[in-house]
Amino acid sequence: MNSAESAALGLVCREHGWTAAPDGESADLVLLNTCSVRATAEQRVFGRLALYASLKKKRRAPERPLTLVVAGCIAQRLGDRLKEKIPAVDYVMGTAARSVFPLILQAAEQGIPPAEAVRGGLPGMEETPVFSFSSAHLEEGPDGQSPFRSFVPIMHGCDNFCSYCIVPYVRGREVSRAPAAIMEELRLLAGRGVREITLLGQNVNTYRWEGPVPGRDDAGVLDFPGLLELIAGELAHSPIRWVRFLSANPKDFSPAAIRIMAENPLFCRHLHLCVQHGSNQVLAAMNRRYTREQYLALVRDIRSALPGITLSTDILVGFPGETEKDLDLTLELMEEVKFLYAYMYHYNPREGTAAYNLPGRISEGVKRARLSRVIALQKRHTGELLKNRIGSRETVLIEGISRKNADELITRTERDEMAVVPGKASLTGSFAALTLSGLRGNTFRAKEISLL
Numbered sequence: 145m146n147s148a149e150s151a152a153l154g155l156v157c158r159e160h161g162w163t164a165a166p167d168g169e170s171a172d173l174v175l176l177n178t179c180s181v182r183a184t185a186e187q188r189v190f191g192r193l194a195l196y197a198s199l200k201k202k203r204r205a206p207e208r209p210l211t212l213v214v215a216g217c218i219a220q221r222l223g224d225r226l227k228e229k230i231p232a233v234d235y236v237m238g239t240a241a242r243s244v245f246p247l248i249l250q251a252a253e254q255g256i257p258p259a260e261a262v263r264g265g266l267p268g269m270e271e272t273p274v275f276s277f278s279s280a281h282l283e284e285g286p287d288g289q290s291p292f293r294s295f296v297p298i299m300h301g302c303d304n305f306c307s308y309c310i311v312p313y314v315r316g317r318e319v320s321r322a323p324a325a326i327m328e329e330l331r332l333l334a335g336r337g338v339r340e341i342t343l344l345g346q347n348v349n350t351y352r353w354e355g356p357v358p359g360r361d362d363a364g365v366l367d368f369p370g371l372l373e374l375i376a377g378e379l380a381h382s383p384i385r386w387v388r389f390l391s392a393n394p395k396d397f398s399p400a401a402i403r404i405m406a407e408n409p410l411f412c413r414h415l416h417l418c419v420q421h422g423s424n425q426v427l428a429a430m431n432r433r434y435t436r437e438q439y440l441a442l443v444r445d446i447r448s449a450l451p452g453i454t455l456s457t458d459i460l461v462g463f464p465g466e467t468e469k470d471l472d473l474t475l476e477l478m479e480e481v482k483f484l485y486a487y488m489y490h491y492n493p494r495e496g497t498a499a500y501n502l503p504g505r506i507s508e509g510v511k512r513a514r515l516s517r518v519i520a521l522q523k524r525h526t527g528e529l530l531k532n533r534i535g536s537r538e539t540v541l542i543e544g545i546s547r548k549n550a551d552e553l554i555t556r557t558e559r560d561e562m563a564v565v566p567g568k569a570s571l572t573g574s575f576a577a578l579t580l581s582g583l584r585g586n587t588f589r590a591k592e593i594s595l596l
């Protein structure tokens with residue numbers, strides 16, 4: 145989500161005639177789009193801010209001041225306290241306040257001091273911000289080239305309040321984007337040669353739009369399966385041939401969404417379906433609002449409608465009150481599902497969340513030991529699943545040159561598996577067919593590709 149929003153802010157800069165500086169030292173304006181989902185992400189931001197604060201101090205030419213802007217979730221969480229903490233920060237732009245960014249650019253262009261601009265020197269700066277979606281989120285390389293894939297936000301915010309999570313407090317309640325605006329962005333991306341999109345939201349399955357829907361005479365309610373159908377219609381003859389979405393909350397994944405995915409090859413055969421834990425006791429304490437039995441039933445439904453689909457997940461161990469038995473239940477669930485990969489963490493208390501005050505905190509040593517058991521099992525599953533795929537013929541999207549070998553291309557299957565194959569950089573962004581002939585670590589190798 146932050147990548148998409150950073151791309152949108154980058155577009156605003158370009159629309160106002162700004163260009164990317166090679167580094168912070170030569171920049172006229174530095175914008176840090178921050179994440180506060182984990183405490184470590186916040187610490188990194190404060191490290192960067194200290195660096196830019198010292199750059200600002202050292203800048204000799206007063207006619208070229210450095211404007212320092214902090215955007216995103218930390219800005220939302222701390223507000224003006226951030227400026228008190230680091231006075232070098234000129235503007236704090238919360239998640240709902242991105243609409244003031246053009247005014248910040250204008251103030252910097254006209255040399256209006258930030259304090260004056262904030263006091264109302266620029267009309268609109270002081271208005272209470274209301275969240276609105278940006279119209280475009282396509283990242284652009286320094287050479288001005290469009291990439292071959294893009295994020296497309298369809299929702300913002302979250303109503304779920306999982307007890308460990310800060311997101312609902314910093315991004316606010318769920319808002320769904322107008323389908324007409326989504327379709328417009330899809331047409332723009334298709335025109336720029338994009339081949340793959342990822343629909344984004346904290347919980348895409350609860351997308352709900354009430355109002356005018358493109359292609360329908362009557363205004364009505366559009367839910368997530370309805371949106372997928374609309375997108376499938378829009379992209380029927382488009383260069384965009386792959387659609388993914390993130391994040392899918394198991395408690396809201398409907399049979400209708402599974403059916404529409406199964407009916408349309410546009411939707412990639414991979415799902416990131418966060419489980420977080422395998423014990424009902426822990427899932428309830430996390431306020432996830434599904435049980436392991438419901439999760440496993442959903443996996444069975446998905447697999448029977450979409451044979452061959454791969455699943456990935458998030459797993460959070462060491463939650464307050466977690467027992468060894470709870471951990472065993474998580475390992476058993478992993479054995480049953482066999483995820484292709486997982487993002488695995490141990491719990492760290494996050495101030496401001498409901499779980500912060502829960503009793504039964506687990507010691508660091510135990511958390512680490514439990515996490516390593518989860519990681520070891522996942523490593524085994526990933527290895528086994530990949531090994532079984534050797535020999536299979538696949539369609540891939542070529543993502544660019546491999547970092548390890550300039551003569552090799554890095555490609556991705558629709559099931560989210562990586563494969564390298566000899567080839568030239570000019571093929572980046574093309575669809576191709578290859579045979580998975582071997583493995584190096586978790587990356588497949590192939591001998592040759594045929595462009596599709």
Ligand code: SF4
Pocket residue numbers: 302303304305306309310311312346347393
């Ligand atoms: S669904 Fe839960 S974990 Fe995901 S953003 Fe919302 S509150 Fe956080």
